[in-house]
Amino acid sequence: MKAKLGWGLIGASTIAREWMVDAINAQPDSQVVNIMSSSPVRAQQFAHTHHIARHCTALDEFLADPAIDVVYISTTNELHKEQTLAAAHAGKHVLCEKPLALTLADAKAMDAVCAKAGVVLGANHHLRNAVTHRTLRKLIAEGAIGQPLAARVFHAVYLPPHLQGWRINAPQAGGGVILDITVHDVDTLRFVLDANLESVMAMEAQQGMAQHRLGDAVMGVMRFDNGVLAQF
Known part of the structure; x- marks a missing residue:
């Protein structure tokens, strides 16, 4: 049995750089061993900065690395499916x-x-x-705060310039507020309530930040299978 799981990073992204690479390496049974980016410069710089043994730009070459057991994908949204399927076929x-x-x-x-x-x-x-969120989930499950009947999420954020880019101007990449922010709210409610969605009604708008018909604001109501109504 291997002493450590080998992790490969697909995408030299901001989230990989600021959060994930150090979090993975902090685990006693994990180590990042390879980084892939479509930009050879970004791949090389990322590997050098974070002391990663290998870097590359081709997905096939990356997935052929026997040292990789797990991949972390943080590319733009439209690439997730293709890269996930390729990783699965490679046994990662x-x-x-x-x-x-x-x-x-x-x-x-x-x-x-x-x-x-x-x-x-x-x-x-x-x-x-x-x-x-974990504490709230526990309290609800134990009945310590009674039975939830309704919930409300308010999630407002100004994306700093270095996080804007495709998130506000590239529909083909899966940009926009729903896929960037609202998915967090929905999943958090599912987790806290331990329930799944039955239906949702919402309206999206473009109010100054997004371009090319992408939405940068959304409001709506969700119904969960435990009867809870949630505003967002």
């Missing part, structure tokens, strides 16, 4: 940034292929790890 476990895909059908296909390949597929909904 996958931790993919949210959203898994641009459509429900694609997300289900990713899940099915990973299951058939016998590899784990996880979505990096990191807000599940917040102590406040």
Whole structure:
């Protein structure tokens, strides 16, 4: 049995640089061993900065690395499906940034292929790890605060310039507020309430930041299968 799981990073992204690479390496049984980026300069710089043994620009070369057991995908959203399927076929476990895909059908296909390949597929909904959310989930499950009837989420954020780019100007990459922000809110409610969605009604708007018909604001109501109504 290997002493450590070898992790490969697909995408030299901001989240990989600021949060994930150090978090992975901090685990006693894990080590980042390879980084892939479409930019050779970014791949080389990332590897040098974070003391990663190998770097490359080609997905096939990356997935052929026997030292990689798990891949972490943090590329733009439209690439998640293709890269996840390739990793599964190569026998690598996958931790993919949210959203898994641009459509429900694609997300289900990713899940099915990973299951058939016998590899784990996880979505990096990191807000599940917040102590406040985990405590709230526990209190609700224990009945300590009664039975929830309604919930409200207010999530407003100004994206700093270095995080804007494709998130506000590239529809083909899966930009926009829903796939960037609202998915966090929905998943957090699912986690806290331990319930799933039955229906949703929402309206999206473009109010100054986004371009090319992408929405940068959304409001709506969700109904969960335990009867809870939630505003967002």
